[in-house]
Amino acid sequence: MPMQTVRTTPIEGQKPGTSGLRKKTAVFRLPHFLENYVQSIFDGIGGIEGKTLVVGGDGRFFNDDAIQIILRMASANGAVRCIVGQDGILSTPAASHLIRLLESDGGLILSASHNPGGPNADFGLKYNGKNGGPASEAITDKIFARTQTIDCYKIVAADNIDLSTLGTLHIEGMAVDIVDPVSDYAALMETIFDFDKIRALFAGGFTMCFDAMHAVTGPYAHTILEDMLGADKGTVINGLPRSDFGNGHPDPNPIWAKELMDTMYSGAAPDFGAASDGDGDRNMIVGPGTYITPSDSLALLTFKAHLAPAYRAGLSGVARSMPTSRAVDRVAEGLGIPCFETPTGWKFFGNLLDAGKVTLCGEESAGTGSDHVREKDGLWAVLLWLNILAETKTSVAGLMTDLWATYGRCYYSRLDYENVDSDKATQLFGSLRAKLDGLSGQNFGDLEVENADEFEYLDPVDGSTSAGQGFRVSFIGQSRAVFRLSGTGTSGATIRIYLEQLQTDANHLDDDPTQVLHPVRDAALELSDLAAITGRTKPDVIT
């Protein structure tokens, strides 16, 4: 019989984090590990009998083999159809779009986002629901609960199918449609932006460098930027997806996108630089000699979105994750639209987008997006910047000057302490919690605490609450420090400290961010006792 029911037992460590389950690839390849998790997803969402799913990933090592297993399990569990990107490729925003466009019942996205790929690196899997967005906590809790009781999974015994040719195949009774991963997404972008204007910009000699970081956006960027918009060939660098991302770290920030940064800070810099991550949902924006923080990018896009056709009528509202700087709040106030503060994780934007309460949203972790899909979207952000540049005929630096002159500048930086012993991280957050109530009025370094709390989110759409979402400490003088534990690490704990200082003095809009943030950094380190508790004197990464 091709349909098999395989006995299994629960496997530890299958709790989904900020964005699905992320583990070392070797863990995902352990016997039954993937199968247990996939069956738990299917069971956790109430079964997939008669359903249609979208399946695809960022092409990292194990993508193909995992997809073959998922398809055989989907068939055995009674799905009628799976839509799969050719060669198993779908960027996360393109998968979100396909789920919505085809009115499917959700999708499985294989990616560990910006984490490295390969047999010794990371792998991940997440379920997105019918709206195209990451599953809510209520659903991921059910999936996790199922991983703890699972006793069998269903799979069809069959050969691998050929994912490289477009068309429809079958695994027992289930159809598998293999589709072009780029075309529907590119068509969507054409409905949002003024492609003629952007084409004219490039035709007029505007130059750009897009670093696909050997990850999934390569084919998307070649098609959209070079073929459709007429950017010079060679605009897209590292455009061939590789299963190990060229041995790199496909994270679009100044540290990992060094090749792009070197180009943009050289004498021969093009007019505009951008990069995207492993699965295509993050973005980095950089002008000649000017790195734009993700928080500032969100503020700028909010400020100027009306210049793109899809947003001409204005925005219903905006949202940012709690640690993201408050630059966008000021723009929203200026535009007279609401601004929501959510916990970290794109899933929290889903309800606001579905309810039409927000049009744009973004996070400090290099994610920006809108209501066109239910994921953040790297190329979309790049295209919105291009549309704005085409309309304003200004430079990247010129746009930022305009933003800061109008709303002030939120200087911003994030310190990451990686692979901290989990017990010590727990101790640090425990002691912060214990002293939180007494912090107001206390001095740390040169700063006095104005107020401090632990962030708890009340979802204004469904009334659900999410507690324990990080600590916010505001100081007199418009500065703020936020403390949070990363939810995406695959080993040990990562402590993140986010620093912010608002400056509205017109003579101080171009200062050195490190200098400006010095006092709030010192205060944050002193009040958290970080060095004493963790033994760390320096962050591993500063962005």
Ligand code: G6P
């Ligand atoms: C993923 C999610 C983002 C989130 C980020 C935070 O990329 O898709 O929405 O902002 O994780 O990661 P962290 O490591 O800070 O929990």
Ligand code: ZN
């Ligand atoms: Zn990503």
